[in-house]
Amino acid sequence: MVKIGVLALQGAVREHIKSVEECGVEAIAIKRIEELKEVDGLILPGGESTAMRRLIDKYDFMGALKEFAQEGKPMFGTCAGLILLAKNIIGHDPHIGVMDITVERNSFGRQVDSFEADLDIKDVAGSFPAVFIRAPHIVEAGPEVEILSKHNDRIVAAREGQFLGCSFHPELTDNHRLTAYFVEMVKEAKAKQLV
Ligand code: GLN
Numbered sequence: 011m012v013k014i015g016v017l018a019l020q021g022a023v024r025e026h027i028k029s030v031e032e033c034g035v036e037a038i039a040i041k042r043i044e045e046l047k048e049v050d051g052l053i054l055p056g057g058e059s060t061a062m063r064r065l066i067d068k069y070d071f072m073g074a075l076k077e078f079a080q081e082g083k084p085m086f087g088t089c090a091g092l093i094l095l096a097k098n099i100i101g102h103d104p105h106i107g108v109m110d111i112t113v114e115r116n117s118f119g120r121q122v123d124s125f126e127a128d129l130d131i132k133d134v135a136g137s138f139p140a141v142f143i144r145a146p147h148i149v150e151a152g153p154e155v156e157i158l159s160k161h162n163d164r165i166v167a168a169r170e171g172q173f174l175g176c177s178f179h180p181e182l183t184d185n186h187r188l189t190a191y192f193v194e195m196v197k198e199a200k201a202k203q204l205v
Pocket of ligand 1: 055056057058059060088089090091093115116143144145146
């Protein structure tokens with residue numbers, strides 16, 4: 011059985027935990043570095059990436075997060091979490107910097123701070139209700155990155171091997187299919203480790 015962690019320094023933690031549980035898998039909030047050892051996959055929630063980075067530094071999490079990635083364990087960044095995963099951020103130094111994408115922050119304009127859109131997400135759902143809140147988008151993706159969804163020609167969901175990222179908040183509706191997709195990634199990664 012796999013267990014999934016949700017980085018609990020800031021952001022929509024409880025909703026992510028509930029979403030994972032709806033997929034029939036145990037989820038725990040990660041507040042201390044040691045707790046990362048207990049989980050097979052990690053969700054980096056939305057919130058505010060610079061605030062989250064400050065907390066990552068304050069609690070000395072960066073080394074452990076990079077190690078988690080190096081071990082090949084799946085990581086799912088949503089909104090601010092996507093920004094944390096990106097190797098390049100326009101106008102900003104990268105944070106964890108493991109996914110071969112360039113992101114632009116707050117890139118859907120001020121007049122549409124928040125909106126909902128129905129997305130076609132490859133291998134996930136033909137119509138997925140996505141909630142965007144001051145969302146980033148993926149401006150450029152490396153050759154190994156699989157683009158899973160676009161909204162108005164902008165990449166809003168992508169996967170690169172063990173890394174999954176989306177611009178929106180998949181935990182805020184009752185549709186748990188993107189979370190379920192990540193849960194499958196975690197199960198597959200764990201099965202491979204056991205062989
Ligand atoms: N705009 C935020 C940032 O730059 C992300 C918003 C979100 O996670 N809902 O970190």
